Amino acid sequence: MAKENSKLWGGRFSKEIDQAANDYNSSIRFDKRLYREDITGSIAHASMLGKQNIIPPENAVLIVKELKQILTDIENGKINFSEDAEDIHMNIETILTQRIGAVGKQLHTGRSRNDQVALDFKMYVKKEIQTVMQYVKELLQTIYDISADNIDTIMPGYTHLQKAQPITLAHHLMAYFQMFRRDYSRLQDCYDRMDTCPLGSGALASTTYELDRFFTAKELGFAEATENSIDGVSDRDFAVEFTFCASMIMMHLSRFCEEIILWCSNEFSFVELDDAFSTGSSIMPQKKNPDIAELTRGKTGRVYGSLMTMLTVMKGLPLAYNKDMQEDKEAVFDAADTLNMCLPVFTKMLATAKFRKEIMKEGAKKGFTNATDAADYLVKNGIPFRDAHEIIGKMVAYSIQNNISLEEIPLEKLKEFFGNIKEDFYEAISLETCVNERKVYGGPAKEAMKICLKNAKAFLEN
């Protein structure tokens, strides 16, 4: 009897799928990027089937050999995938069977596309996590290098984007080091948690064949095999977690970009980006724009979009596999692609940026960033902090009226605010003192920064 439906699953169908439905259902246009994971998974599966005598060992050898050839052919651009074969899994199985005939049809023994896709996707995400971790590490190294050179570079620290207290560029940048170090460990954590192999879960209820799931798990570089076959095929937590990790990294990059954009402005002028990482205007000849930083800030939105996609796709799904889950791939691919573009270009932009130390220091001199230290001076001279705050507040108001800074108030005048004030007040409120007396662990003082940098170095060298 002639076959009525040409699909690999066509046996029970009496007519061909509608063309529009076929194209709608098909995922090959985007899941073809999983070809390597799919073939690697199939090689491990076929080897295990042979080892277990589930299929004749010589057939397993033939299947493995041809799968390797298919991989080479794909990489040499010799293979065109077909929309009719729906997804990467069926495309490769179809090609295999076209090439080695009936033996190829044994590959799918004891396997479902549900455990197959879960496996491929996990392998892909594991690989992407490693790539992203490497990029994060390079960024951390760059932040460290700039910081190590700038433990004496004084700049204003801000709260509410108003000048607050003097800090150093090293102290400011090392705050980002902490964020990205957490991102790094979050990725590691995500990797470790997802490191379980779903192959052998079958469609949902595993299989009656005596599969050696621990063999395939080991072959494919997983720490363990999944413990429940329903979870094995229906779990996409790893994809949600990955897009969350990606979103967090983008959020950190975006905050950093926002500061760089501000610092590039004429109003701040704290930083000048290298020409190679800036763009001009088609109309205004003077312009030098921080497009790279702006684009990174903007791309944060699309990565958050991937996270929302993943959370929303999964939220109403009954166990186990549902076709909705085919929507997981583009979200994850886009998040990974975006990160893999943003991170290295951002790192290069940062590494080549020139910080304008004199302007930063001038910035710290203005805005009364030493007012807290002035109050602390009074406290050390026996005034309760609240009263000291009040007295220095009055000094600030006086300085604003006279358009001077606190250290420019003559001693005679200072005494009108606080009788016991002495010459050493000026030293106590110098920017250097303000910074270097904050030697509390985690503070901006050179002493404290050296410890922070030492820890960072140990992390980077590990």
Ligand code: ARG
């Ligand atoms: N293309 C599918 C996906 O990405 C593969 C799994 C299909 N399984 C199924 N039973 N239809 O999710």
